Amino acid sequence: MNETRNVLETREKYRSRMNSALGAGIVLGAVGLLAGTLLDRDPLVVLGVGVYWLGVLGYVGIKWRAPVEVRDEREARINREAAELTLDVLAALLIVAAPGLTVLTVTGAWTVPEFYWGMVTMLAVVAMIVGAANWYTERKRS
């Protein structure tokens, strides 16, 4: 009982540290960006972004070094299902947008702005990353 209670307390402690690191990164990053913009000091903007990245790195680092899983199994499953749903939506967008924009361009019906091609390219990159991640995970589990 004490051991499992320790798991919960450790999980809470590390989650709190992760959130603090990320929260501090976001707040200080925004302050730096705002101060840099208002005072017209580029170094402050760069510093703000640096602090923000440090916060994100802190979040990931603390999660990585945590001696217990920072999410319990139900929370991990919620995360997996949400990620799966997100990928389904992105896949649907890619399936509809890529051929649709191609047809519009080829027929000359609409000159598709670069922005939309950029989005389709990004969706294609995400699809490739998902494929590679699936391949890697499949290998790990087989």
Place this chain on the structure above:
Amino acid sequence: MNNDLPERRDERGMSQADLAAAVGVSRQTINAIERDRYDPSLELAFDLAAEFDCRIEDMFDPN
């Protein structure tokens, strides 16, 4: 999956939080299992069975 977790917990006078602490998951996870909103992993099912000193199939009914 149907289960008699609430009854077993009540018999012991345990709250959801007590049981959660005993098996190392969140109280919300115990609540979700009891309400048949989440099926526990095999590992957690074994931990729950051990906590109540019974077999998994005594506690969970897949039908």
